[in-house]
Amino acid sequence: MATKAEHLPQAERAKLDRxxxxxxxxxxxVGTVDHKVIGIxxxxxxxxxxxxxxxxxxxxxxxxxQPDLHVLTPxxxxxxxxxxxxxxxxxxxxPVLSGFSNYLWxxxxxxxxxxxxxxxxxxxxxxxxxxxxxxxxxxFGAAPDxxxxxxxxxxxxxxxxxxxxDIFALGLIFLGISTTVGSANFVVTLLRCRAxxxxxxxxxxxxxxxxxxxxxxxxxxxxxxxxxxxxxxDRNAGAHFFEVSxxxxxxxxxxxxxxxxxxxxxALVLPSMGIVSDALPTFCRRPLVGYTAVAIATVSTMIVxxxxxxxxxxxxxxPVLALSYFSAASFVIAIPSAIxxxxxxxTIWTGRPVFKVPFLYFSSFILMFVIGGVSGVMTASxxxxxxxxxxxxxxxxxxxxxIGINLFPVLGGIHYWFPxxxxxxxxxxxxxxxxWLVLIGFNLAxxxxxxxxxMGMPRRVYTYPAEMGVGGLNLTTTxxxxxxxxxxxxxxxxxxxxxARGADAGPNPWDAPTLEWSVPSPPPPYNFxxxxxxxxRHPLWEDRLEDIxxxxxxxRGFLLDEDRETLGVTPLDAEPDVILKMPxxxxxxxxxxxxxxxxxxxxxxxxxxxxxxxxxxxxxxLTLWFRPRAEPLQxxxxxxx
Amino acid sequence: MNEATIxxxxxxxxxxxxxGTAWWGMLCLIATEAILFVYLIFxxxxxxxxxxxxxxxxxxxxxxxxxxxxxxxxxxxxxxEWGKRMHRREHRRGTAWIVGLALTILLGAAFxxxxxxxxxxxxxxxxDDSYSCAYFTLTGLHLLHVVAGLxxxxxxxxxxxxxxxxxxxYEQPRLAVLYWHFVDAVWLVVFAVIYLLPRIG
Numbered sequence: 119m120a121t122k123a124e125h126l127p128q129a130e131r132a133k134l135d136r137x138x139x140x141x142x143x144x145x146x147x148v149g150t151v152d153h154k155v156i157g158i159x160x161x162x163x164x165x166x167x168x169x170x171x172x173x174x175x176x177x178x179x180x181x182x183x184q185p186d187l188h189v190l191t192p193x194x195x196x197x198x199x200x201x202x203x204x205x206x207x208x209x210x211x212x213p214v215l216s217g218f219s220n221y222l223w224x225x226x227x228x229x230x231x232x233x234x235x236x237x238x239x240x241x242x243x244x245x246x247x248x249x250x251x252x253x254x255x256x257x258f259g260a261a262p263d264x265x266x267x268x269x270x271x272x273x274x275x276x277x278x279x280x281x282x283x284d285i286f287a288l289g290l291i292f293l294g295i296s297t298t299v300g301s302a303n304f305v306v307t308l309l310r311c312r313a314x315x316x317x318x319x320x321x322x323x324x325x326x327x328x329x330x331x332x333x334x335x336x337x338x339x340x341x342x343x344x345x346x347x348x349x350x351x352d353r354n355a356g357a358h359f360f361e362v363s364x365x366x367x368x369x370x371x372x373x374x375x376x377x378x379x380x381x382x383x384x385a386l387v388l389p390s391m392g393i394v395s396d397a398l399p400t401f402c403r404r405p406l407v408g409y410t411a412v413a414i415a416t417v418s419t420m421i422v423x424x425x426x427x428x429x430x431x432x433x434x435x436x437p438v439l440a441l442s443y444f445s446a447a448s449f450v451i452a453i454p455s456a457i458x459x460x461x462x463x464x465t466i467w468t469g470r471p472v473f474k475v476p477f478l479y480f481s482s483f484i485l486m487f488v489i490g491g492v493s494g495v496m497t498a499s500x501x502x503x504x505x506x507x508x509x510x511x512x513x514x515x516x517x518x519x520x521i522g523i524n525l526f527p528v529l530g531g532i533h534y535w536f537p538x539x540x541x542x543x544x545x546x547x548x549x550x551x552x553x554w555l556v557l558i559g560f561n562l563a564x565x566x567x568x569x570x571x572x573m574g575m576p577r578r579v580y581t582y583p584a585e586m587g588v589g590g591l592n593l594t595t596t597x598x599x600x601x602x603x604x605x606x607x608x609x610x611x612x613x614x615x616x617x618a619r620g621a622d623a624g625p626n627p628w629d630a631p632t633l634e635w636s637v638p639s640p641p642p643p644y645n646f647x648x649x650x651x652x653x654x655r656h657p658l659w660e661d662r663l664e665d666i667x668x669x670x671x672x673x674r675g676f677l678l679d680e681d682r683e684t685l686g687v688t689p690l691d692a693e694p695d696v697i698l699k700m701p702x703x704x705x706x707x708x709x710x711x712x713x714x715x716x717x718x719x720x721x722x723x724x725x726x727x728x729x730x731x732x733x734x735x736x737x738x739x740l741t742l743w744f745r746p747r748a749e750p751l752q753x754x755x756x757x758x759x
Numbered sequence: 760m761n762e763a764t765i766x767x768x769x770x771x772x773x774x775x776x777x778x779g780t781a782w783w784g785m786l787c788l789i790a791t792e793a794i795l796f797v798y799l800i801f802x803x804x805x806x807x808x809x810x811x812x813x814x815x816x817x818x819x820x821x822x823x824x825x826x827x828x829x830x831x832x833x834x835x836x837x838x839x840e841w842g843k844r845m846h847r848r849e850h851r852r853g854t855a856w857i858v859g860l861a862l863t864i865l866l867g868a869a870f871x872x873x874x875x876x877x878x879x880x881x882x883x884x885x886x887d888d889s890y891s892c893a894y895f896t897l898t899g900l901h902l903l904h905v906v907a908g909l910x911x912x913x914x915x916x917x918x919x920x921x922x923x924x925x926x927x928x929y930e931q932p933r934l935a936v937l938y939w940h941f942v943d944a945v946w947l948v949v950f951a952v953i954y955l956l957p958r959i960g
Contacts, residue, residue, distance in 0.1 A: 233780045233784070237784075298791055301787075302784055302787035302788065302791070305783075305787055306780055306783040306784055306787065309783060310780050310783060336787060336790055336791040336794070337790070337791070337794050340791055340792075340794050340795035340798055341794075341798045343795070344795060344798045344799055344802070348802065348896070351892065351896065355886060355892075356885070356886030357885065357886060357892035357896070358886070358887075358888050358889040358891075358892050359802065359806070359889065359892060359893070364886075364889055364892075365806065365810055365811075365888045365889035365890070366889045367805065367806055367809050367889070370802060370805050370806065373801075373805065374798060374801075374802065377798070686774060686778070686779075686780065695770065695771075695774070695778055696770055696771050696772070696773065696774035696778050696779065697770050697771070697772045698773065698774070698779075698780060699772065699773050737910065741914055744914075745918075746924060746929050746931055
């Protein structure tokens with residue numbers, strides 16, 4: 119049943135190929151709107167940032183390996199830990215998930231591309247430009263140095279007069295545009311671009327996760343963009359949003375930042391939890407236990423996640439009533455998380471586990487998730503949080519959450535979908551070595567950190583005295599960090615080797631149930647020869663699951679070969695209601711990203727000319743973007759049988 | 760849904776309104792922009808609530824310019840909606856649409872002008888205190904949206920005059936109208952917060 123995509127006649131496939139393939143040469147490279155190319159670019163770019171952030175972490179760990187070291191000056195240390203946080207949280211953790219979702223969504227949903235292919239390219243180019251912008255001052259020793267949450271008044275002009283914080287503030291607004299554009303694309307894609315029959319109760323969980331995260335981003339990102347704009351005005355135009363002398367309120371920054379920051383943390387983990395929910399069952403040889411519960415848990419985590427931001431601010435002198443409410447809300451989050459955990463455990467328990475590398479990552483992810491979750495519940499308690507806040511305990515917690523719930527599923531997910539993306543398998547032996555190094559290195563680095571924190575070592579200080587008695591713990595952490603780095607290096611070696619000489623994968627090497635495995639590896643530019651008709655959650659396992667009545671149809675359906683076309687469906691039931699025309703290669707997204715870069719360059723340099731030129735360029739490109747094209751509305755049937 | 764229903768179907772191409780995709784994209788833009796204003800209003804109210812003195816420091820701002828300005832903006836939305844509906848009825852001959860569009864742009868420009876006069880008559884400057892920067896940022900961000908809407912409407916007007924919308928299935932006018940209504944709705948909230956709220960509280 120594996121090679122269902124090959125049934126279409128050669129001539130028909132050649133026609134679709136001609137219609138959909140990216141133009142050769144530089145124009146095609148810059149102008150491609152293929153979601154698969156963009157998805158892979160997202161993955162590669164975010165891994166470059168992962169390495170950058172990783173190197174920064176290693177330098178930090180060398181500085182902290184022993185008490186009273188002076189490898190770094192305090193200023194350098196501030197810049198490194200700030201850029202480490204900014205890089206990992208903004209430039210790696212979400213973009214890497216956007217990479218997966220961009221690549222996988224249309225293939226999982228049965229569409230030929232995302233709803234807005236040009237916006238997709240735009241969000242990628244903006245991400246690259248914003249990343250470069252955030253790193254622009256790094257070589258000059260003036261990188262952002264206020265930490266990833268950049269508290270005022272420490273980040274105000276008085277205490278930080280250099281360009282460092284301006285780069286942070288403008289860079290985050292810049293990146294926010296990319297995130298917003300990408301999120302809107304995911305939202306509309308889910309609502310409209312699916313195969314007939316791919317109703318909401320049949321969506322893969324990663325789609326639920328990314329959709330939830332995207333809706334949340336639309337509502338959360340403006341908070342941090344606004345906070346950064348206000349900070350920029352405070353620093354450059356004499357505003358008094360946070361500046362106390364004119365009636366400003368430093369705590370306003372914390373409110374705005376965490377109204378964004380907490381939903382954002384869930385945006386970083388819900389899609390990767392989705393990766394596990396979709397891929398783990400393949401290695402347990404059974405469907406996910408409690409699909410509906412997990413889907414509801416995903417959405418409800420995010421809803422509650424919008425009401426817990428003050429738990430980052432327990433130590434700021436907030437009224438007791440507010441403390442109680444936000445503490446209780448933070449405890450409540452444990453419930454949907456626990457539902458997901460029990461579903462994964464039950465899936466393994468009642469399945470027949472196959473111990474391939476992805477399974478190792480996914481199952482150990484559950485353990486890391488529980489450890490990070492438990493330390494989260496601990497800090498949700500106000501009394502304990504007052505002891506733990508600003509110590510390494512919190513650092514340990516957030517790394518268990520972010521590495522455990524983001525990096526582990528990402529590494530497993532790459533092992534899992536690498537064959538789909540490249541047509542080749544990753545090496546199992548090398549993969550297992552890398553996995554054990556990552557798992558041991560990670561726990562060696564971050565488990566002792568809980569104790570470092572309990573013993574009172576404050577975070578964000580460049581060194582510590584020997585009398586504190588945490589030298590041994592810190593050395594362990596440093597050794598663990600290098601083991602973890604070695605594991606990542608081995609993982610990348612595996613990727614490089616497998617690209618060149620991995621075993622041939624075929625369409626469905628894992629015998630997986632979902633739609634992306636029904637097409638060849640790598641998939642053709644048009645994804646699906648005919649748009650399939652979906653009748654269940656596991657289109658490729660229907661012949662072995664007993665409780666499914668209708669069978670999905672993958673060989674017959676809408677052909678849509680007139681031009682670049684895909685099917686639009688009704689939002690809930692996925693009944694076809696329109697044929698959507700898709701744009702081809704275009705340099706407009708790239709040009710718009712450059713124009714916006716010019717605009718932000720002008721804002722940073724406070725140059726009217728540069729900013730004005732950027733604004734003008736943005737308007738010109740947008741006008742070209744929306745220009746009406748002469749394509750009359752028509753109706754016609756289109757079916758391939 | 761089964762195969763038989765699919766086989767019988769014929770489908771529109773591209774689609775307009777909620778059958779297309781552009782309309783949904785515009786909704787996303789409006790949602791994220793609306794929430795941006797919510798956060799900015801939160802900032803304004805937070806600064807006010809934490810302020811030791813009176814808020815606004817000089818008492819509620821005068822309605823002499825702001826109230827007529829609000830009416831002008833409301834009127835512009837009504838005119839634009841009228842143009843759009845006539846357009847549909849006229850089977851796209853388009854005079855009412857062109858007139859409505861041009862009138863909306865004039866009214867919008869008048870709003871910007873009056874807002875400018877109001878700004879220039881303020882007794883405080885942007886960098887005076889937290890109220891002044893919150894006031895100018897909130898009204899300024901809205902003004903920026905009005906200008907963006909005016910540019911969009913002007914481009915649509917130019918395209919309409921050039922006859923670029925002959926035939927059916929063009930989304931640009933619909934999207935521009937939707938955005939303009941949104942900009943006006945935001946003003947009502949901004950107006951209520953800045954001008955009316957201090958009179959109640």
